Amino acid sequence: MFGLNKKDSILMIAVAALALLAPFILNIFPNDSALAFFNAGYPDLMQRFVIFGIFAIGFNLLFGLTGYLSFGHAAFLGVGSYAAVWMFKLLNYNVVPAIVLSIVVAAAFSLVIGYISLRRSGIYFSILTLAFAQMMFVTAYSDLLGRWLGITLTNGETGLQVYNDDPQILLGNGPNVPHLFGLEMRAKEVWDIGPWEFTLPVGYYLCAVLMLASFYLAIRIFRSPFGLMLRAIKSNQTRLNYTGLNSKPYTLAVFVISGMYAGLAGGLLACMDPLAGAERMQWTASGEVVIMTILGGAGTLIGPILGSGAIKYLENVFSKLNEGLLHDWFGFMPDGLEGALVWVVSKFTGEGWHLTLGGLFMLVIIFLPGGLVEGGNKIRSWIQNRTGRGSPPADTASTPAE
Amino acid sequence: MDAIILQLLNGLDKGSAYALIALGLTLIFGTLGVVNFAHGALFMIGAFCAVTLQRILSFSYVVEDPTQKDFLGRPLKVQTPYIESWFGPDFGSAIIDWSVPLAILFSIPIMIAIGFIMERGLIKHFYKRPHADQILVTFGLAIVLQEIVRTYYGANPIQTPAPQAFVGSFDFGSLLGFDPNVVIYPYWRMVYFGFSALIIGAVFAFLRFTTFGMVVRAGMADRETVGLLGLNIDKRFTLMFGLAAAVAGLAGVMYAPINAPNYHMGMDFLVLSFVVVVVGGMGSLPGAVLAGFMLGILESFASMNEVKDYFDGIDQIIIYLVAIVVLLTRPRGLMGRKGVMED
Amino acid sequence: MSILEVQNVNKSFGGLKALQNVNLKVEEGTIHAIIGPNGAGKSTLLNCLVGKLTPDTGSVTFDGVSLLGKKPYEINQTGVSRVFQTPEIFGDLTVYENVLIPCFGKRDGSFEMNALMSVNSQKDIRAKAEQMLEDVNMADKREMRASSLSRGDKRRLEMAMCLAQDPKLLLLDEPTAGMARADTNNTIALLAEIQERRHITMAVIEHDMHVVFSLAQRISVLAQGTVIVEDLPENIKGHPKVKEAYLGGAH
Ligand SMILES: Nc1ncnc2c1ncn2[C@@H]1O[C@H](COP(=O)(O)OP(=O)(O)OP(=O)(O)O)[C@@H](O)[C@H]1O
Ligand SMILES: [Mg+2]
Numbered sequence: 001m002f003g004l005n006k007k008d009s010i011l012m013i014a015v016a017a018l019a020l021l022a023p024f025i026l027n028i029f030p031n032d033s034a035l036a037f038f039n040a041g042y043p044d045l046m047q048r049f050v051i052f053g054i055f056a057i058g059f060n061l062l063f064g065l066t067g068y069l070s071f072g073h074a075a076f077l078g079v080g081s082y083a084a085v086w087m088f089k090l091l092n093y094n095v096v097p098a099i100v101l102s103i104v105v106a107a108a109f110s111l112v113i114g115y116i117s118l119r120r121s122g123i124y125f126s127i128l129t130l131a132f133a134q135m136m137f138v139t140a141y142s143d144l145l146g147r148w149l150g151i152t153l154t155n156g157e158t159g160l161q162v163y164n165d166d167p168q169i170l171l172g173n174g175p176n177v178p179h180l181f182g183l184e185m186r187a188k189e190v191w192d193i194g195p196w197e198f199t200l201p202v203g204y205y206l207c208a209v210l211m212l213a214s215f216y217l218a219i220r221i222f223r224s225p226f227g228l229m230l231r232a233i234k235s236n237q238t239r240l241n242y243t244g245l246n247s248k249p250y251t252l253a254v255f256v257i258s259g260m261y262a263g264l265a266g267g268l269l270a271c272m273d274p275l276a277g278a279e280r281m282q283w284t285a286s287g288e289v290v291i292m293t294i295l296g297g298a299g300t301l302i303g304p305i306l307g308s309g310a311i312k313y314l315e316n317v318f319s320k321l322n323e324g325l326l327h328d329w330f331g332f333m334p335d336g337l338e339g340a341l342v343w344v345v346s347k348f349t350g351e352g353w354h355l356t357l358g359g360l361f362m363l364v365i366i367f368l369p370g371g372l373v374e375g376g377n378k379i380r381s382w383i384q385n386r387t388g389r390g391s392p393p394a395d396t397a398s399t400p401a402e
Numbered sequence: 403m404d405a406i407i408l409q410l411l412n413g414l415d416k417g418s419a420y421a422l423i424a425l426g427l428t429l430i431f432g433t434l435g436v437v438n439f440a441h442g443a444l445f446m447i448g449a450f451c452a453v454t455l456q457r458i459l460s461f462s463y464v465v466e467d468p469t470q471k472d473f474l475g476r477p478l479k480v481q482t483p484y485i486e487s488w489f490g491p492d493f494g495s496a497i498i499d500w501s502v503p504l505a506i507l508f509s510i511p512i513m514i515a516i517g518f519i520m521e522r523g524l525i526k527h528f529y530k531r532p533h534a535d536q537i538l539v540t541f542g543l544a545i546v547l548q549e550i551v552r553t554y555y556g557a558n559p560i561q562t563p564a565p566q567a568f569v570g571s572f573d574f575g576s577l578l579g580f581d582p583n584v585v586i587y588p589y590w591r592m593v594y595f596g597f598s599a600l601i602i603g604a605v606f607a608f609l610r611f612t613t614f615g616m617v618v619r620a621g622m623a624d625r626e627t628v629g630l631l632g633l634n635i636d637k638r639f640t641l642m643f644g645l646a647a648a649v650a651g652l653a654g655v656m657y658a659p660i661n662a663p664n665y666h667m668g669m670d671f672l673v674l675s676f677v678v679v680v681v682g683g684m685g686s687l688p689g690a691v692l693a694g695f696m697l698g699i700l701e702s703f704a705s706m707n708e709v710k711d712y713f714d715g716i717d718q719i720i721i722y723l724v725a726i727v728v729l730l731t732r733p734r735g736l737m738g739r740k741g742v743m744e745d
Numbered sequence: 746m747s748i749l750e751v752q753n754v755n756k757s758f759g760g761l762k763a764l765q766n767v768n769l770k771v772e773e774g775t776i777h778a779i780i781g782p783n784g785a786g787k788s789t790l791l792n793c794l795v796g797k798l799t800p801d802t803g804s805v806t807f808d809g810v811s812l813l814g815k816k817p818y819e820i821n822q823t824g825v826s827r828v829f830q831t832p833e834i835f836g837d838l839t840v841y842e843n844v845l846i847p848c849f850g851k852r853d854g855s856f857e858m859n860a861l862m863s864v865n866s867q868k869d870i871r872a873k874a875e876q877m878l879e880d881v882n883m884a885d886k887r888e889m890r891a892s893s894l895s896r897g898d899k900r901r902l903e904m905a906m907c908l909a910q911d912p913k914l915l916l917l918d919e920p921t922a923g924m925a926r927a928d929t930n931n932t933i934a935l936l937a938e939i940q941e942r943r944h945i946t947m948a949v950i951e952h953d954m955h956v957v958f959s960l961a962q963r964i965s966v967l968a969q970g971t972v973i974v975e976d977l978p979e980n981i982k983g984h985p986k987v988k989e990a991y992l993g994g995a996h
Binding site for chain 1: 431437524527531532533534535537538539541542543544545546549550552553669673676677679680684713714715716718719722723725726729730733
């Protein structure tokens with residue numbers, strides 16, 4: 001179907017179904033139940049799921065296929081956001097030019113940065129991308145380029161946003177918030193079904209559709225000779241060289257493609273909330289997409305989506321957990337034990353979420369380098385062994401082969 | 403002229419910090435082949451050793467002083483550090499005052515222990531794994547370390563003053579015949595520079611004149627061969643890691659008065675130190691030191707008003723720009739050798 | 746006419762003179778063997794041919810063009826393929842994918858790379874890759890990960906990858922090392938057949954004299970970095986200098 005083989009088609013359909021039904025699946029617990037705390041079907045959160053999914057899918061094309069570990073991908077996401085906001089400021093709030101420009105600008109930046117960084121491989125490459133991203137972060141944070149040119153380009157610490165006196169030459173009578181040809185991004189449909197409440201936001205569906213398109217494209221790239229070549233680059237560059245192939249153009253091509261994915265993600269962030277700030281470009285943000293991809297399973301198709309979903313979901317749950325809630329939860333215990341337990345757990349929740357994230361990440365790298373996908377495969381083959389069907393572990397989504 | 407000397411001096415202390423961190427990074431990378439993203443966290447922990455010692459020494463109990471009254475007319479409650487009551491007010495407060503230099507002694511065993519634990523408990527298992535995994539696991543560790551520090555010390559910078567004796571500045575200018583108070587250099591920064599020079603000298607002497615150091619240097623030039631000599635490389639790796647951790651820690655301890663420690667200072671310095679290592683030439687110890695000072699001084703020159711008039715804010719990105727130029731023209735860095743750590 | 750000419754090549758590593766005034770001429774369409782004791786400099790010579798090393802002095806000409814200063818991939822594009830002493834294959838890929846890579850690559854170094862077309866839809870290229878695997882008797886191992894193959898199988902795979910490129914000159918560094926006797930004989934047959942059918946010129950480094958004398962039309966003997974004899978196989982057998990090199994040498 002659509003040029004995909006059967007296994008990939010099933011995967012694609014499954015992801016599409018999940019994405020389109022997410023507002024229902026993520027709000028599975030009735031609103032008045034205690035478990036409603038674990039619901040995640042809010043527009044803002046769902047949008048982040050898919051936007052960071054796009055970011056991670058793109059990162060995985062580079063890292064998963066070629067093994068080049070970029071530590072500066074957030075920079076492309078950042079320029080994507082700035083580009084989109086600039087489109088809002090200059091033209092109008094229509095998201096189409098914003099998204100297009102964010103991809104184009106990210107492509108231009110990744111072409112230059114990739115060209116220089118890819119002169120080296122391995123550690124050098126990681127450090128170079130990190131340095132470039134940090135340089136761009138500093139430039140944006142203090143609006144150095146703007147100051148040099150004598151204009152406001154990134155608006156420094158405050159962040160870039162749309163003001164009333166911006167040109168917005170095409171605004172006319174159009175909406176004063178991001179919209180797709182009049183369809184406002186923040187518009188939503190709320191369905192109350194018994195004790196359940198489901199929110200269907202327009203913005204989310206735009207992001208989800210673009211995520212599915214990105215995912216489809218990623219599958220095609222994985223299965224193409226180009227993807228095969230990229231995996232060969234990861235496996236053995238020496239052999240590639242002695243096969244008459246210069247790996248540089250191919251690596252650069254995928255670097256730019258993955259930069260464009262990041263730009264798209266950045267543009268979408270701005271479309272959901274017309275703001276762009278430098279903190280999006282910081283090394284912590286670059287580190288986050290690395291963590292998402294690895295947690296899900298680098299080099300697999302579904303991994304980055306799983307990883308970004310898991311991280312953003314856990315971030316939401318852990319950050320919301322405060323001591324009061326913990327006391328409620330552990331209230332059934334004897335007082336001393338309750339106090340001790342709350343004290344320990346509270347170090348990992350709320351403000352402590354980053355500690356949990358770092359620890360979780362270390363555990364994954366140490367014990368499960370293949371991420372959730374590898375974990376899933378291990379469990380499946382374990383079950384198959386228990387049930388006595390000695391068939392070799394099937395690896396549907398995990399193997400990029402075939 | 404005076405402005406140039408001033409910037410030269412200003413660049414020295416930052417350059418010292420870069421050089422010390424880059425030195426440790428290079429030692430670890432050269433001998434163990436591991437890129438340690440947690441190295442900045444070690445620097446940060448060093449700085450917090452100074453904070454911690456200062457706090458420990460200032461542990462106080464409260465006494466009521468009936469001779470003084472607070473604004474409500476009650477006897478004034480006075481905090482008295484235990485140290486002062488044990489050693490007498492004069493000597494006791496002197497100890498507290500000198501807590502940052504004292505933290506050097508305090509931090510060495512701590513840093514070496516952390517280094518040992520890190521290498522034995524974690525890094526050891528990653529020698530045979532891909533470089534990407536090494537980067538990632540140390541990156542995870544860096545997050546964990548800095549978040550732990552944040553949990554206990556909060557997110558705000560913590561002022562950690564230097565001893566009273568070093569407060570104030572030395573008037574270099576009048577020494578050289580300029581107007582007074584033009585070229586001044588804070589005493590503590592002078593101390594920091596001298597201290598760094600001492601440590602760098604000690605590390606180089608250690609590598610040059612001990613058999614241990616000779617093996618390490620041979621290992622950096624050709625890791626495989628040294629492995630074949632049948633020397634107990636493992637033990638040396640651990641020691642090496644402890645040494646590098648101690649160097650980073652000491653750099654941090656002494657830096658605390660210059661820049662109030664905060665939990666993310668490690669990562670801020672790490673990114674720049676990586677750039678320093680790359681500019682100096684991966685695997686070259688003199689290169690790391692040279693590049694550290696060079697970039698520190700360059701950064702401070704770029705913050706001169708004359709330069710800023712031309713390109714505002716250039717001081718914040720000059721290091722990256724230099725790194726890019728160096729890398730494009732001399733891919734191995736200033737002092738990197740062919741065939742050593744090519745990728 | 747000689748297709749490969751090596752003239753007065755010198756190469757030293759620090760103080761070690763690995764190659765001294767080496768001359769070598771390989772005639773088009775023949776199999777030329779290079780033998781010599783361990784450490785004689787055989788692999789170093791090949792490294793100088795494929796651009797892995799640059800000779801200190803001397804010239805290397807292939808098909809009338811100098812190879813000096815060219816990058817490895819540029820040299821390969823002129824038609825020189827090499828099988829390494831320690832196999833260089835794509836360990837993470839399956840055997841079949843390993844062969845697909847050179848099949849997708851073209852002589853000018855471009856790659857069939859439309860990013861959206863699927864590997865599966867390329868019938869011609871797939872058929873060629875499968876044929877290559879048949880040729881080296883590895884069709885049954887198609888789906889195995891290349892890194893899990895035995896040493897002999899890895900080398901056969903590497904040979905298939907090189908042959909898939911239709912090289913003009915094939916350099917083989919100990920092609921039968923690590924192979925079972927039967928596979929060695931198969932390899933001899935394969936190389937002989939290829940040479941007969943496709944007239945590919947080959948330079949073979951080999952320790953196994955059975956292989957050398959079954960295949961070679963000419964033999965160069967290298968010892969301590971110099972070519973001590975170059976002659977027809979029948980004259981090499983029992984040649985006093987060769988005996989001395991092997992018996993007095995490092996072996
Ligand atoms: N990159 C290098 N650096 C330093 N010395 C080298 C290098 N490559 C080879 N040598 C040395 O050059 C000499 C020739 O090595 P070479 O690998 O060419 O021998 P060989 O004839 O292929 O031996 P073998 O039959 O064992 O494969 C050896 O002494 C080897 O140690
Ligand atoms: Mg050899």
